[in-house]
Amino acid sequence: MIKFSKNNINPSDLNVVNKILHSGWLTHGKYTNLFENELSKFTKAKYAVxxxxxxxxxxLSCLAAGFKKGDEVLVPAQTHTATAHAVEYTGAKAVFVDTENLSGNISYDKFVKKITKRTKGVIVVHMAGYPCDLKKIIKFCKQRKIKLIEDCAHALGSRVDKKHVGNFGISGCFSFYPTKQITTGEGGALVTNSKKIYQKIKILKAFGIDKDITQRKKPGEYDVKFLGLNYRMTDFQAALGYLQLKRYSSNLKRRHQIAKRYIYNFRRNKNIKYMPYSKDCSFFIFQIFTNQRNNLIKFLKEKKIQFSIHYANPLNKMTYYKKKYNLNNKSYKNAVNYSSTSISLPVYPKLKNKEVDYICKIINRFYLNEK
Ligand SMILES: Cc1ncc(COP(=O)(O)O)c(C=O)c1O
Structure with missing residues (x-):
C-alpha cells in the first residue's frame, strides 16, 4: 500500500515531547515561544502566533480585521469549508468567487465582479501550495481599503516574488493538521507584520485576558477587556512543530524533487492535466485533473495507491451555504469542474522514487487500457 500521507516526526522529537509531558508545564511554555520565533524567522514575518x-x-484574523454582521468577505468557492466558516463566525457573510481554471486559486476578474459597498475583506487560498497571483488583488484591496487575509493552510514554503506567503495582507494562516507538510496533530499558526493585529490576536486567542502568564504579578491577576476564545496550542504540540520546522528545508527540497518526477513521468500522458512546475510552490500535494476520475480512482484503489480529493464539492454545493444564500452551480463553473476532476497524489519526504514511478506507471497504464 502506498499511503497518501506520512508525517515527518522523528523518534528524537518524541523524546522532547516525553520530557515536556513529564515536566508538568504543558501549555504556553518555552516551546510555544521557540516555535513562534522559528515561524517568524522562516516566513520573515515580524510576528507569529x-x-x-x-x-x-x-x-482570529477575521475578528482582528473587524468583520461583523452586515459585512461581506469574499472567499474562493473551491476551498476547505474552514475558509468560509471563519467569516461566518463573525456574523459577516461569506461571498463565493469562482476560481481560475487549473490552479484552483481565486480568479481576479471574478473577484472584482463580486465587490459591493459592503465588501470589507477577502481571504485568498494558495491552493495545493500554488501561490495566488496576488499583484492585482493587492492593488485593488489597497485602493478600496479591503482587508486581505491569506489562507496558507497548504502553503508552508510557498513564495510570491521571493517573499513567503502570509506576508501580503493583514495575516497569513497555516495548518498543521496530520496530512500537512509539518504536523502538530491539530494545530495552526498565523503570521502578521502588524504590531496592532499581533497584540489583538495574542489577547483574543487566550480568553481576552490582558496579561500573559509572565506579566502577572500575582497568579490570576489580570483583566478581561474582550470576549476572547481559548485557541492556544499545547507546548508539546509546539515542540513537534518547532522541531519539524527546523529541518523543513530538506522536507521542501524533497517535495520539489517528487513534483518534478511526477511531471517527468506524465510528460507523454495527454489525458491528464496538471499545473506546470513552479519553484514557488510548497507542493503540499500533486494534483492531476481527469475527466475519467471515477474509473481512475477505482483503478488506484485496486492497485493499493492511496490518494485524496481537495475538495470533492465546492462550497456553493454545501447544504449550509447553498440553502442560506440560494447558490447555484452556474456562477462557479471552474470551481465545479476543479472539484469534479481533481485527484490529489501523495507528496512527502518518506515517499520513495520507486513509489512515485509506480503511481505514474499505473496512471499512465490506465489510459492505455482505456483506449
Ligand atoms: C485551505 C484550508 N483552509 C483551512 C483549513 C483548516 O485547517 P485546520 O484543520 O488546521 O483547521 C484547511 C484544512 O485542511 C484547508 O485545507
Missing amino acids: TVSSCTAALH
Whole structure:
C-alpha cells in the first residue's frame, strides 16, 4: 500500500515531547515561544502566533480585521469549508468567487465582479501550495481599503516574488493538521507584520485576558477587556512543530524533487492535466485533473495507491451555504469542474522514487487500457 500521507516526526522529537509531558508545564511554555520565533524567522514575518488550528487562525484574523454582521468577505468557492466558516463566525457573510481554471486559486476578474459597498475583506487560498497571483488583488484591496487575509493552510514554503506567503495582507494562516507538510496533530499558526493585529490576536486567542502568564504579578491577576476564545496550542504540540520546522528545508527540497518526477513521468500522458512546475510552490500535494476520475480512482484503489480529493464539492454545493444564500452551480463553473476532476497524489519526504514511478506507471497504464 502506498499511503497518501506520512508525517515527518522523528523518534528524537518524541523524546522532547516525553520530557515536556513529564515536566508538568504543558501549555504556553518555552516551546510555544521557540516555535513562534522559528515561524517568524522562516516566513520573515515580524510576528507569529501559534493557535489550536488554521480554522482558529482564520477566525482570529477575521475578528482582528473587524468583520461583523452586515459585512461581506469574499472567499474562493473551491476551498476547505474552514475558509468560509471563519467569516461566518463573525456574523459577516461569506461571498463565493469562482476560481481560475487549473490552479484552483481565486480568479481576479471574478473577484472584482463580486465587490459591493459592503465588501470589507477577502481571504485568498494558495491552493495545493500554488501561490495566488496576488499583484492585482493587492492593488485593488489597497485602493478600496479591503482587508486581505491569506489562507496558507497548504502553503508552508510557498513564495510570491521571493517573499513567503502570509506576508501580503493583514495575516497569513497555516495548518498543521496530520496530512500537512509539518504536523502538530491539530494545530495552526498565523503570521502578521502588524504590531496592532499581533497584540489583538495574542489577547483574543487566550480568553481576552490582558496579561500573559509572565506579566502577572500575582497568579490570576489580570483583566478581561474582550470576549476572547481559548485557541492556544499545547507546548508539546509546539515542540513537534518547532522541531519539524527546523529541518523543513530538506522536507521542501524533497517535495520539489517528487513534483518534478511526477511531471517527468506524465510528460507523454495527454489525458491528464496538471499545473506546470513552479519553484514557488510548497507542493503540499500533486494534483492531476481527469475527466475519467471515477474509473481512475477505482483503478488506484485496486492497485493499493492511496490518494485524496481537495475538495470533492465546492462550497456553493454545501447544504449550509447553498440553502442560506440560494447558490447555484452556474456562477462557479471552474470551481465545479476543479472539484469534479481533481485527484490529489501523495507528496512527502518518506515517499520513495520507486513509489512515485509506480503511481505514474499505473496512471499512465490506465489510459492505455482505456483506449
Ligand atoms: C485551505 C484550508 N483552509 C483551512 C483549513 C483548516 O485547517 P485546520 O484543520 O488546521 O483547521 C484547511 C484544512 O485542511 C484547508 O485545507
